[in-house]
Amino acid sequence: MPQEPTGLVAGMERHQVAIYLGAMAAGTLFGWAAPAAGPGLEHAINPVLGTLLFVTFLQVPAADLVRSLRSGRFLAAALVVNFVVVPLVVAAMFTFLPADQAVRLGVLLVLLCPCVDYVIVFSGLAGGSSRRLLAATPLLLLAQMLLLPAFLFLFMGSDLGDVVDAGPFLEAFLLLIVIPLALAWLTQAWAARTAAGQHVSDGAGTMMVPLMAATLIAVVASQIPKLSDNLADVARVVPCYVIFLAVMAFAGLAVARLFRLDVPASRAIVFTGATRNSLVVLPLALALPDALAIAAVIVVTQTLIEVIGMVIYVRIVPRLLPTH
Template sequence: MTSKRWLQRHQIAVYAVSVALAVAVGVGAPSTAPLVEGAITPVLAVLLYVTFLEIPFVRFRRAFTDVRFMTAALGMNFLVVPVVVFALTRVLPREPAVLVGAFLVLLTPCIDYVVAFTDLADGNAEQVTAATPALLLVQFALLPVYLWLFVGPGIADVISARPFVEAFSLLIALPLALAWLTELWATRAPTGRRWQSAMGWLPVPTMGATLFVVVASQFPRVADSLGQVVAVVPVYVAFLVVMPLLGRLAAGAFRMDVGNARALVFTSVTRNSLVVLPLALALPAGYELAPAVVVTQTMVELAGMVVLTRVVPDWLVRTPPSSIPFADPGSD
């Protein structure tokens, strides 16, 4: 087994070690948090570049034209998820920073490690990757609207458009353009092919590095506000339980095959904590707790992904959802 394949098969263990090391640094050297925080955006940009580079653009374009999947993914994330989030967050304290942090992360679908977890569950990772630009554009357009509806009109004075524009430019447009140029280079020159092959080693280590810088930089905030942050954990756990079931129902309604059904489940449940963290960090005074609320979701979700990468292929979506009753998802 090649080392690259070993990394892919053991990526959850790599991520767990990264988080454990980050917690150790956060506890043992909290003064390093501001320095580590500065690495979040560049490390995340590299992660998205190597993620986009994993999918050849000819297949990327083909997947993007799958209207059925794109309709289901957009409908789940921007019609169903907001209703679920609004219902689940009714139990949270009326603390603006807690609510804004929870809404920021739960209302935004993941566009990075969702690809890796979909692939681990033998889902259609290409389809998820193709959907990421649309998911990011729509979430940035609708997030202010949902915050206005759920938090109130005053949120307009708190949320600035600048972090959204910067996040899209640095974390999606630039990595996507560089990935396209790299693939074009690889088709024309041996050096380009060698570069592309070398980049194939990086998705798992870069994901581990991203988790490290995010958790290490934000863990002191979580630890200092543990009493307030712990209130969001049951909400995050409930979201991890409810959304896979609804995603499977939607896959059945759209009569998807197994690969696309699993992809829809993961894009419905995984959240964009790593990309929205810079937005939470840009919030004004009085919202210092929001980044801790966002990072807490990351840690809860990673634990949930360890379960879901087994449960989805072994139980929830073993065969095409349209061919089996929802009451007995494990039947053949």
């Protein structure tokens, strides 16, 4: 059995929200102080994020993951909140976005794609069913990979609907989901058979918080130097992100009640509806043509707003969905 975290590791887990906020602040300072490091940090994002997801998958035994996939109502609720409710909310806000196509594309990229990484952490902090969310992760990423081009076509027409092709998403699915998940299962099998494997598994489990912090530092520091040239456009999308978080708290609650989920599952649905896939879609935004380069900054801006929003969610979601 995995060991319970103690000492420094337990302290990091208790204070992980503060650590994440500190990581974003550190990334901001580093990005402003050393803008030349930005391109190198961009290349570090995927390896760090893939390692983070490996450690995340490692926390749940393979048998539990497969068993969770049989939770039909939860999976249906997750799909409805992310691919029916969220697009409707985005459509309602779309006409209020800046007219710049690159800005709109950045907003669409990030808001139409559900989170597959730190949503599990924040949902768990609020008493949500992290295991069921974790089991839904491959399905959510596959669904957004298939649906995003169609959504872009509906919102922006054929000119930009094919800017994001399936290739980068297939690469993301392979590097960030399939490989980390396979390695996690292999590590679990090794840990079940040998003391050395258990030692490696326990050691990897202690790296969750530092890896999340490293991912945030790399993302923020690589994009902050680009912010100064686009500050006005960025400022105009901030209210959109704040409104989205406020609306989705109640929209997720309504979907959870519609599907008659228990409290932990309902809290998880609220979180999956509100948290977006900014870390995974950022490489897609970075691959866009130079004329659309601001889209990546728009995506990272959502990350900054969302992590602060998640701090609030961790406090208010248990009040919206009490256990009694």
